[in-house]
Amino acid sequence: MSETDTIAAISTPLGEAGICIVRISGRDALNIAGEIFHAPKRKSIHEIPSRTINYGKIVDPLSGQAVDEVLLSVMKAPFTYTREDIVEINCHGGISASKKVLELVLEKGARLAEPGEFTKRAFLNGRIDLSQAEAVMDLISAKTDTALTLALSQLEGGLSKKIHLIMESLLSILANIEAVIDFPEEDIDEITTQQIIDTIGKSIEDIKGLLETSDTGKIIKEGLNTVIIGKPNVGKSSLLNALLDEKRAIVTNIPGTTRDIIEEFINIKGIPLKIVDTAGIRETEDIIERIGVEKTKEFLHKADLVLIMLDAADELTKEDILIMELVNDKRSIILINKSDLPQKLDEDEVYKMAGTNPVLKISVLENLGIDDLKQQIADMFFKGEIEQKGSVIITNIRHQDLLKKALNNLKDAENAVSLGMPLDLITIDIKEAYYKLGEIIGETVGDTIIDEIFSRFCVGK
Ligand SMILES: Nc1nc2c(ncn2[C@@H]2O[C@H](COP(=O)(O)OP(=O)(O)OP(=O)(O)O)[C@@H](O)[C@H]2O)c(=O)[nH]1
Ligand SMILES: [Mg+2]
Structure with missing residues (x-):
């Protein structure tokens, strides 16, 4: 596929809306738009100054019929998103108007753009590097303010700058x-x-520093996998509802109410949580409940955080102990719920079992301690590090993978130097690390990987 032809696509979501944007990019963008755009006083599109928005009509040249009343912006190369001539037609947001405009543009010689092709051109034409192009996709799919801030910082070149320094x-x-x-x-x-x-050592430290942020990055991008677990009737579903601020899960005083796994997304202090309410765990002959327990175990396996719920009004039971053992080495918070009721639970015993994991007394019913729980989660996973503006956090698995490989190459090089190996052998590892870092920003990357990355974009971006 030629990178010099002119491409077009609808860049806004399809459906009924106020406006819809048809975007054209490439050498013939102006000529193509000029054939179907009628400006008042028959002004030619080539007389329109760059970066202006202009009123007019889209007219089907064959029938002479007006298709839509539009605003058209002209952006001339090289100061555009793709570094090529771009025309954007703001037409009415119905499916038929925008489709008709796009059809005319294609008839006049544009080719329908592939997913991500506008951004791919921005990359191929040197306006942004590969990590910045990937940030565009993150920006579009960001679900929280934090994810948005990070994507923007990556788009502005925060990561690229760090990678360049190490490469230099x-x-x-x-x-x-x-x-x-x-x-x-x-x-x-x-x-x-x-x-x-010294230099290898410094580069190793820099890469390690970046890699250390990737756990945080993964959570910001994909959500913190959180599982609420506890014996039947301790208030797990009530907690889910309280955190969601809606009556999502059924709550009753009958033990065994939740039979299936309930999964929801919530935003706690800028952290996206993928939170799972599970069926209460008890020793059981009931086949459905047994399946529930098996499922709970699967979710536990993937969990980044486990909220273990205990009942303040009950003694520590065999089930509680079983549950705490099941959770074992996961990062967890122990919640003593129903603290509004007279306490029967032996707290000392709980603290002993909790080890270094925090213990919080809450009452979901009376909304006590829920804010403390939110703060605790934020402290455990972020310690304010995303608040620092401009900090670089690795959110992309591809980057993480390449950083790990570069790190290993540099460690090999460090070993080789200390063993007194010949210098020309050491260069092999250093070059390898250099190439791996270059792949992050797209300097040393093959076409297949580039195509693969852009194919994950949406059409029109
Ligand atoms: N007193 C008191 N009751 C509570 C509290 N939290 C929940 N409950 C009650 O405990 C009962 C069980 O609550 P659920 O949220 O359904 O408990 P669960 O752990 O999801 O139960 P299963 O789904 O059966 O495993 C309900 O009657 C709730 O109203 C609390 O903090 N204090
Ligand atoms: Mg429940």
């Missing part, structure tokens, strides 16, 4: 080594070796 220092080592290999008689060997060790 690796390049400087490579240059140093070349010098030593080319001029072995010069006495630069010793200084260079130390410099190499």
Whole structure:
């Protein structure tokens, strides 16, 4: 597929709406739009100044019939999203008006754009790098303010800058080594070796620093997998409803009310939580309940956080102990619910079992301690780190994977230096790390990967 042809697509969601935008990008964008756009006083589209929006009509040249009344913007290369000429036609937002306009544009010689093709051109034409292009997709799909802030910072080049810095220092080592290999008689060997060790060490630290943010990044992007677990009737569904602020799950005083897993998304202090209410766990002969327990175990396996619920008005039972053992090494918060009732639960015993996990006394019924719980979750997973503006957080698994590979290459190089291996062997690992980092920003990446990344975009972006 040629990257020089002119592409077009509807860039807004299809459906009934106030306006709909048909976007055209490429060499012939103006000519194509010019053939169907009638401006008042028959002004030619080529006389329209760049970056202006203009009133007119779209007319089918064959029938001479007006199709829609529109506003048309002209953006001339190179200062555009794709670095090519762009025309955007704001037509009425019904499916038929926008489809008709697009059809005319295609008839006049544009090709229907592939998913993500506008952004792909922005990348191929050097306006943004690959990590910035990926940020565009994150921006579109961001579900919380935090995710939005991070996507924007990546789009503005926050990550790219860090990657460039590491790549530059690796390049400087490579240059140093070349010098030593080319001029072995010069006495630069010793200084260079130390410099190499220092620079590799510094790069390793930088990459580790980035990798450390990726857990946070994953949570911001995909949500913190949270499971509420406890024996029947402790108030798990009540808690889900309280956090959601709606009556989502059925709550009754009959133990065993929740039979199936209920999954919901909530936003707690900027953190998206994928929260799961489970069936109460007890030793049972009931086949349905047994399946429920098995399912709960599956969800536990994937959980980032487990909320273990205990009943303040009951003694610690065999089931409670079983549950705490089941959760085992997961990060968890122990909630002593129904603290509005006279207490029978032995708190000391609970604290002993909890170990380093926090214990909170709450009453879902009286809305006590729910805010503390939210704060606790935020503290456990973020410690205010996303508040710092401009901080770079790895949210993309592709980036994480490449950083890990680059890290391993550099560790190999570090080993090789300390073992006194020949310098030209060390360059192999350093070059490999350099290429892996380059793949993040798209400098050293193959077409297949590029195509794969952009195919995940929506049409019109
Ligand atoms: N006193 C008191 N009652 C509560 C509290 N939280 C929940 N309950 C009551 O406990 C009963 C059980 O609540 P649910 O939320 O259905 O409990 P569950 O853990 O989901 O129960 P299962 O789905 O059967 O496992 C209901 O009658 C709730 O109103 C609380 O903080 N204090
Ligand atoms: Mg329930």
